[in-house]
Amino acid sequence: MADYAAPLAADDSTPLQHRHLLDLSAYSREEILHILDTAEEFRAVLDRPIRQVPTLQGTTVASLFFEPSTRTKLSFGLAAGRLSAETLSLSKSGSSVKKGETLKDTARNVEAMKVDVVVMRHSSPGAPHFLSRRTDSVILNAGDGAHAHPTQALLDTLTMKKHVDTFEDLDVSIIGDITHSRVARSNINALTTLGAHVTLCGPATMLPVEMEQAMDVRTTTNLGEALDGCDIAMALRIQMERQDEGLFPSIREYHMQYGITPEHLERHPDLLIMHPGPVNRGVELANEVVDHERAIILSQVTNGVALRMAVLYLLAPRREEA
Amino acid sequence: MVSDDRIKAQLMTARDLERTLDRMAQQILELVDPDAENAADQFALVGMQTRGVYLAQRLQDRIEAQENIDLPLGMLDVTMYRDDVRMRLEQPHMQETRIPFSVTDRHLVLVDDVVFTGRTGRAALDALMDLGRPASVHFLVIIDRGHRELPIATDIVGREVPTLPDEEVRVRVDEIDDADGVWLVETPADADR
Numbered sequence: 430m431a432d433y434a435a436p437l438a439a440d441d442s443t444p445l446q447h448r449h450l451l452d453l454s455a456y457s458r459e460e461i462l463h464i465l466d467t468a469e470e471f472r473a474v475l476d477r478p479i480r481q482v483p484t485l486q487g488t489t490v491a492s493l494f495f496e497p498s499t500r501t502k503l504s505f506g507l508a509a510g511r512l513s514a515e516t517l518s519l520s521k522s523g524s525s526v527k528k529g530e531t532l533k534d535t536a537r538n539v540e541a542m543k544v545d546v547v548v549m550r551h552s553s554p555g556a557p558h559f560l561s562r563r564t565d566s567v568i569l570n571a572g573d574g575a576h577a578h579p580t581q582a583l584l585d586t587l588t589m590k591k592h593v594d595t596f597e598d599l600d601v602s603i604i605g606d607i608t609h610s611r612v613a614r615s616n617i618n619a620l621t622t623l624g625a626h627v628t629l630c631g632p633a634t635m636l637p638v639e640m641e642q643a644m645d646v647r648t649t650t651n652l653g654e655a656l657d658g659c660d661i662a663m664a665l666r667i668q669m670e671r672q673d674e675g676l677f678p679s680i681r682e683y684h685m686q687y688g689i690t691p692e693h694l695e696r697h698p699d700l701l702i703m704h705p706g707p708v709n710r711g712v713e714l715a716n717e718v719v720d721h722e723r724a725i726i727l728s729q730v731t732n733g734v735a736l737r738m739a740v741l742y743l744l745a746p747r748r749e750e751a
Numbered sequence: 752m753v754s755d756d757r758i759k760a761q762l763m764t765a766r767d768l769e770r771t772l773d774r775m776a777q778q779i780l781e782l783v784d785p786d787a788e789n790a791a792d793q794f795a796l797v798g799m800q801t802r803g804v805y806l807a808q809r810l811q812d813r814i815e816a817q818e819n820i821d822l823p824l825g826m827l828d829v830t831m832y833r834d835d836v837r838m839r840l841e842q843p844h845m846q847e848t849r850i851p852f853s854v855t856d857r858h859l860v861l862v863d864d865v866v867f868t869g870r871t872g873r874a875a876l877d878a879l880m881d882l883g884r885p886a887s888v889h890f891l892v893i894i895d896r897g898h899r900e901l902p903i904a905t906d907i908v909g910r911e912v913p914t915l916p917d918e919e920v921r922v923r924v925d926e927i928d929d930a931d932g933v934w935l936v937e938t939p940a941d942a943d944r
Contacts, residue, residue, distance in 0.1 A: 432929075432930070433756070433758050433761075433934055433936075434921075434923035434925075434928045434929040434930035434931070434932050434934075435923075435928060435929055436923075436927060436928050436929075437927055437928060437929065444841045444842060463844075466845075467845050470828070470831075470845045470846070470847065470848065473847075473848060473849075474831070477881065477882060478881075478882065478883065479881040479882075481881075482831040482832065482881070483831070483832060483877070484830075484831045484832070484836055485837070487837070488837070742831075742842065742845075743842050745837065746837075747837055747838065747839065748837045748838050
């Protein structure tokens with residue numbers, strides 16, 4: 430009898446070691462890459478004539494949005510629908526709710542409704558963590574205050590992955606209001622875990638320099654410095670209402686100092702531009718930059734649906750009986 | 752790689768597998784009508800991840816060598832269509848689906864290594880139907896080990912092997928394994944391949 434043949438390589442899948450997606454700080458490089466690989470397969474589904482697969486039939490996904498959101502909510506809803514999951518929405522409008530109490534009640538309600546997955550956005554950092562300790566449902570954080578927005582960071586890295594060979598030594602600059610940005614924090618987590626170098630850039634009032642040591646990043650208040658040697662520039666949305674807080678003198682002044690313009694694109698011929706949206710045209714990015722071929726903002730949106738399908742697929746709870 | 756499989760019998764040697772693939776290529780050619788002008792536009796091979804892809808590739812090579820017909824080749828991963836996807840302890844790793852041709856009005860030969868319960872075949876049919884409306888689907892497997900749970904039939908079979916439910920059939924291909932061959936094994940309980 431000939432020798433028994435065995436597979437050359439072990440199955441390289443690395444199942445996620447987490448029940449929830451609350452933030453990315455505890456996710457390993459392998460886990461993040463596994464999510465991105467899975468998302469690429471779901472990305473292909475979105476290009477087919479029938480953009481739906483039966484994978485999560487019988488799974489219930491509830492979205493709990495305590496804070497207004499258009500695209501994240503739509504994107505999660507679409508992702509769940511494309512996987513044939515059942516969706517329900519418990520969006521609470523109004524911000525008068527007392528956080529602690531209401532959340533506890535919400536947890537009880539979620540528990541009673543027997544939903545499998547809860548997608549949650551809340552203005553308080555840690556609200557999803559709180560809920561995850563009080564229900565049996567899987568919690569996916571869709572943004573909690575200025576803390577984390579893990580699926581946004583994952584879809585950003587998925588978009589980058591299409592354009593770069595490796596994250597090792599990739600230079601990414603995040604520009605804007607870093608202090609108030611959960612997108613920035615989650616991206617820093619994902620990118621540094623993947624081996625990229627991150628530079629944070631913005632007005633001193635919006636740039637927490639203590640992050641330099643805490644999160645292993647570089648900071649600068651000079652846009653030119655941030656774009657020097659940079660592969661990908663990610664501009665963050667400026668919240669217009671913060672203008673009254675005196676964080677920057679005026680929108681025009683912000684654009685002059687931190688807005689990315691066609692001249693920047695000319696000076697850096699390989700630079701790619703990203704933005705989590707919605708863009709304030711003429712503020713973070715000049716009008717021509719938004720529509721430039723090196724602005725990959727719209728592919729971020731498509732990738733968002735695929736990425737959220739992957740996260741739902743990978744984290745949806747198993748059924749009890751086999 | 753260390754394997755917990757306990758070998759019960761070798762079902763095919765590397766040479767046996769070669770001969771079986773030779774014969775199967777002939778059987779596909781009988782379906783295709785190699786003299787037709789546009790045979791390559793009417794037929795295609797679809798290999799099922801993982802080993803079905805390599806087997807389909809070898810069939811494609813043989814058909815090209817013999818009749819100079821370059822049949823299109825696709826690869827299919829049915830994980831998204833499985834009916835047990837949420838019963839498993841771990842989520843199966845998803846592999847690439849790439850069908851670089853329109854399946855609509857095309858005759859397809861679906862290639863897999865082993866047919867057992869028929870559930871994977873069912874999932875594959877659903878996946879193919881979502882991509883279009885094939886003219887027909889023929890199911891080719893190297894080993895039919897019986898124990899069907901669904902009415903899934905095979906069209907081109909390497910060998911029918913009566914097995915016990917707790918046995919496993921391992922088809923190995925040297926593209927991703929040490930060597931070619933087919934073995935009947937027993938695995939410790941709960942181990943999945």
